[in-house]
Amino acid sequence: xxxxxxxxxxxxxxxxxxxxxxxxxxxxxxxxxxxxxxxxxxxxxxxxxxxxxxxxxxxxxxxxxxxxxxxxxxxxxxxxxxxxxxxxxxxxxxxxxxxxxxxxxxxxxxxxxxxxxxxxxxxxxxxxxxxxxxxxxxxxxxxxxxxxxxxxxxxxxxxxxxxxxxxxxxxxxxxxxxxxxxxxxxxxxxxxxxxxxxxxxxxxxxxxxxxxxxxxxxxxxxxxxxxxxxxxxxxxxxxxxxxxxxxxxxxxxxxxxxxxxxxxxxxxxxxxxxxxxxxxxxxxxxxxxxxxxxxxxxxxxxxxxxxxxxxxxxxxxxxxxxxxxxxxxxxxxxxxxxxxxxxxxxxxxxxxxxxxxxxxxxxxxxxxxxxxxxxxxxxxxxxxxxxxxxxxxxxxxxxxxxxxxxxxxxxxxxxxxxxxxxxxxxxxxxxxxxxxxxxxxxxxxxxxxxxxxxxxxxxxxxxxxxxxxxxxxxxxxxxxxxxxxxxxxxxxxxxxxxxxxxxxxxxxxxxxxxxxxxxxxxxxxxxxxxxxxxxxxxxxxxxxxxxxxxxxxxxxxxxxxxxxxxxxxxxxxxxxxxxxxxxxxxxxxxxxxxxxxxxxxxxxxxxxxxxxxxxxxxxxxxxxxxxxxxxxxxxxxxxxxxxxxxxxxxxxxxxxxxxxxxxxxxxxxxxxxxxxxxxxxxxxxxxxxxxxxxxxxxxxxxxxxxxxxxxxxxxxxxxxxxxxxxxxxxxxxxxxxxxxxxxxxxxxxxxxxxxxxxxxxxxxxxx
Amino acid sequence: xxxxxxxxxxxxxxxxxxxxxxxxxxxxxxxxxxxxxxxxxxxxxxxxxxxxxxxxxxxxxxxxxxxxxxxxxxxxxxxxxxxxxxxxxxxxxxxxxxxxxxxxxxxxxxxxxxxxxxxxxxxxxxxxxxxx
Numbered sequence: 070x071x072x073x074x075x076x077x078x079x080x081x082x083x084x085x086x087x088x089x090x091x092x093x094x095x096x097x098x099x100x101x102x103x104x105x106x107x108x109x110x111x112x113x114x115x116x117x118x119x120x121x122x123x124x125x126x127x128x129x130x131x132x133x134x135x136x137x138x139x140x141x142x143x144x145x146x147x148x149x150x151x152x153x154x155x156x157x158x159x160x161x162x163x164x165x166x167x168x169x170x171x172x173x174x175x176x177x178x179x180x181x182x183x184x185x186x187x188x189x190x191x192x193x194x195x196x197x198x199x200x201x202x203x204x205x206x207x208x209x210x211x212x213x214x215x216x217x218x219x220x221x222x223x224x225x226x227x228x229x230x231x232x233x234x235x236x237x238x239x240x241x242x243x244x245x246x247x248x249x250x251x252x253x254x255x256x257x258x259x260x261x262x263x264x265x266x267x268x269x270x271x272x273x274x275x276x277x278x279x280x281x282x283x284x285x286x287x288x289x290x291x292x293x294x295x296x297x298x299x300x301x302x303x304x305x306x307x308x309x310x311x312x313x314x315x316x317x318x319x320x321x322x323x324x325x326x327x328x329x330x331x332x333x334x335x336x337x338x339x340x341x342x343x344x345x346x347x348x349x350x351x352x353x354x355x356x357x358x359x360x361x362x363x364x365x366x367x368x369x370x371x372x373x374x375x376x377x378x379x380x381x382x383x384x385x386x387x388x389x390x391x392x393x394x395x396x397x398x399x400x401x402x403x404x405x406x407x408x409x410x411x412x413x414x415x416x417x418x419x420x421x422x423x424x425x426x427x428x429x430x431x432x433x434x435x436x437x438x439x440x441x442x443x444x445x446x447x448x449x450x451x452x453x454x455x456x457x458x459x460x461x462x463x464x465x466x467x468x469x470x471x472x473x474x475x476x477x478x479x480x481x482x483x484x485x486x487x488x489x490x491x492x493x494x495x496x497x498x499x500x501x502x503x504x505x506x507x508x509x510x511x512x513x514x515x516x517x518x519x520x521x522x523x524x525x526x527x528x529x530x531x532x533x534x535x536x537x538x539x540x541x542x543x544x545x546x547x548x549x550x551x552x553x554x555x556x557x558x559x560x561x562x563x564x565x566x567x568x569x570x571x572x573x574x575x576x577x578x579x580x581x582x583x584x585x586x587x588x589x590x591x592x593x594x595x596x597x598x599x600x601x602x603x604x605x606x607x608x609x610x611x612x613x614x615x616x617x618x619x620x621x622x623x624x625x626x627x628x629x630x631x632x633x634x635x636x637x638x639x640x641x642x643x644x645x646x647x648x649x650x651x652x653x654x655x656x657x658x659x660x661x662x663x664x665x666x667x668x669x670x671x672x673x674x675x676x677x678x679x680x681x682x683x684x685x686x687x688x689x690x691x692x693x694x695x696x697x698x699x700x701x702x703x704x705x706x707x708x709x710x711x712x713x714x715x716x717x718x719x720x721x722x723x724x725x726x727x728x729x730x731x732x733x734x735x736x737x738x739x740x741x742x743x744x745x746x747x748x749x750x751x752x753x754x755x756x757x758x759x760x761x762x763x764x765x766x767x768x769x770x771x772x773x774x775x776x777x778x779x780x781x782x783x784x785x786x787x788x789x790x791x792x793x794x795x796x797x798x799x800x801x802x803x804x805x806x807x808x809x810x811x812x813x814x815x816x817x818x819x820x821x822x823x824x825x826x827x828x829x830x831x832x833x834x835x836x
Numbered sequence: 837x838x839x840x841x842x843x844x845x846x847x848x849x850x851x852x853x854x855x856x857x858x859x860x861x862x863x864x865x866x867x868x869x870x871x872x873x874x875x876x877x878x879x880x881x882x883x884x885x886x887x888x889x890x891x892x893x894x895x896x897x898x899x900x901x902x903x904x905x906x907x908x909x910x911x912x913x914x915x916x917x918x919x920x921x922x923x924x925x926x927x928x929x930x931x932x933x934x935x936x937x938x939x940x941x942x943x944x945x946x947x948x949x950x951x952x953x954x955x956x957x958x959x960x961x962x963x964x965x966x967x968x
Contacts, residue, residue: 629943755857786893794892
């Protein structure tokens with residue numbers, strides 16, 4: 070997304086919107102800076118081996134607590150999230166000053182930062198999941214900020230679906246893990262040690278949780294969403310893809326390391342997926358001409374490397390992962406912000422159209438060069454220490470050192486080349502005419518990259534500062550045991566140093582030939598039949614087709630079909646239950662029924678049969694009336710005169726209303742009376758429903774009845790309510806409120822009828 | 837005694853289902869009326885039947901003398917009859933209006949809010965429908 074692409078006046082900022090976005094930016098900045106200071110003040114405490122925790126009862130009845138827990142690992146992440154966040158909040162309002170809705174973006178960014186902090190500090194797995202999904206949802210809004218653009222919408226939805234689905238899978242893993250271990254608290258899980266590896270559900274738990282981590286951290290085959298997420302404004306990409314969102318999966322794997330790690334399954338899955346991701350992504354990075362996309366692929370590569378190292382048990386491999394995490398966050402964020410400055414200052418970020426910017430942008434050039442050198446792993450930057458440690462760690466990976474070393478060298482060599490393409494070439498190559506005359510960025514934009522790049526150099530010069538304060542406590546929490554980590558620039562002449570030299574040489578070679586390599590990669594890519602992004606599209610289309618197909622199948626819009634299914638389910642469910650619970654029993658003796666009741670029963674039956682068979686509307690109305698009349702007389706004979714009277718009155722009204730309506734409706738057609746093939750089916754179902762109803766009623770009336778409530782009414786009608794007709798007293802006294810409700814229902818029905826009939830065909834005639 | 841009513845209610849329900857599965861919406865309404873009667877009888881009988889002894893308290897007595905009909909289901913059925921009346925009246929008005937708007941009482945042809953029906957989804961050939 071480039072600033073110049075704005076053509077719609079309604080999206081251009083007004084003075085007022087500029088003011089609000091600046092204000093929101095400052096709110097975010099002070100929040101992030103304050104949090105950074107707070108977390109930084111906790112570094113000595115946590116480095117001493119303590120953990121901080123805060124607990125709030127969340128769902129006490131279910132035993133869920135909202136507890137936050139800060140150990141070395143959480144603190145490292147929290148510092149990165151809030152520290153880098155502060156610079157992002159300075160940068161974003163300036164970068165997006167031309168956009169009307171920049172303040173919205175900043176507000177969502179604040180929410181995202183808080184969710185991310187919650188994610189890395191939550192002690193409860195359910196809370197972790199909630200924060201995890203909150204980052205997914207907020208990132209959806211952030212990536213889709215340019216929502217007039219169909220591509221941005223698609224990419225945002227893709228990120229949401231991929232990471233959201235992964236999150237759900239992960240939740241299943243959490244629930245399994247929680248029930249297997251008996252606790253949802255990560256701190257308690259860690260204290261339990263390795264007992265889970267022998268649990269029967271270990272492998273399902275492992276796979277489910279890793280799918281969550283892999284989708285979030287863009288591991289193969291879920292890597293495609295991350296480069297697409299570059300549809301976001303550049304500072305958002307810088308934030309999401311350097312230190313936060315995509316590192317969520319890495320955090321989860323590091324957090325689960327003491328609980329699920331240490332098994333061959335863990336080691337193999339993480340090493341192979343991580344190595345494959347790192348190598349594939351570094352090749353794809355080289356293929357890009359868009360600087361931002363190149364950076365996106367190196368992010369995928371970095372995530373693969375981190376995954377690979379987290380598969381290991383050795384302390385040095387974990388130390389390599391943690392150090393690289395820090396190194397990567399610093400240089401990657403700086404470079405993303407630099408790309409944003411280039412884009413902002415020149416109007417393009419396409420590599421072939423850039424060159425010779427060093428003169429116009431001296432400060433940015435310095436920051437970019439420093440970050441790129443750290444990325445490439447030159448001494449004395451922290452990147453060099455990180456790379457040495459990576460080689461040492463790769464050698465220590467027990468499962469597959471050869472694979473790890475090869476992957477690490479290949480990926481690092483590509484990183485050298487990409488660092489040169491992104492961080493050096495635009496500034497030092499032969500000058501090229503750019504869409505806009507290049508100019509230096511304002512202070513609030515360059516301060517972030519400069520500080521982050523300078524930190525990469527500073528930490529490299531004083532490695533014990535990072536080693537003791539940040540890396541060592543984090544490694545200790547990943548391994549679940551105290552660990553001594555020593556970082557130094559010079560380790561003597563050894564295999565890692567040798568590998569470093571090889572890497573640099575390879576990297577320079579690749580850079581020199583990168584244009585040819587890019588062309589041949591593009592040619593190769595063009596010949597590939599498909600890629601995972603296409604597979605995603607196909608599966609989304611298939612899902613939509615499936616939904617459409619099953620909607621057509623289930624919701625035919627044919628009333629008879631719905632009713633058929635409903636009645637069939639009633640027959641099967643009620644009949645089946647009666648059969649299984651042994652509820653089917655025929656009455657023993659022929660009932661002793663007075664003659665008038667037989668007469669009324671016959672009347673009702675005859676009416677029902679006649680209603681079904683009637684070919685004329687008038688006959689049907691008469692038959693219906695006789696049913697109602699017969700039922701009223703049955704009520705009367707069994708001691709319910711009030712009910713009978715009501716029924717008679719209602720029946721008279723019925724007949725009048727039905728007659729009025731039916732006279733305006735057409736006569737029954739021929740075929741409605743006939744018995745087609747489907748009517749035989751209907752008949753069978755009708756008889757079945759009737760039989761089930763009879764059986765149910767026989768079962769229900771078989772045993773004795775509890776007349777406790779009736780007894781209360783009988784005892785109190787005269788004494789309490791001064792009425793001698795118990796039914797009347799119930800209606801107007803004991804349950805008077807129910808009767809009021811009933812009156813209300815009838816009144817509403819009456820209004821509705823009047824409304825319906827009065828509402829003439831106005832609307833249809835108008836259209 | 838409940839046995840007879842059980843059979844009667846079953847018969848009414850059978851008639852209801854058959855009517856409701858008809859394509860004519862008016863027959864559906866007849867089914868609705870029958871179903872209301874069946875449900876009322878069911879509730880009534882579930883409270884057990886007492887022949888010709890209504891739940892009345894004679895003058896001077898504090899409670900009914902001897903066994904009288906169960907008043908509780910009677911009260912419920914009374915409410916149900918009235919509400920059922922409201923429901924049926926409303927349903928008839930709806931059908932009337934639907935006929936005014938759509939010009940048909942065939943539920944299969946009331947498809948204003950539905951996608952057009954596939955030929956394969958129909959039970960009867962299109963010619964038959966036109967003839968009806």
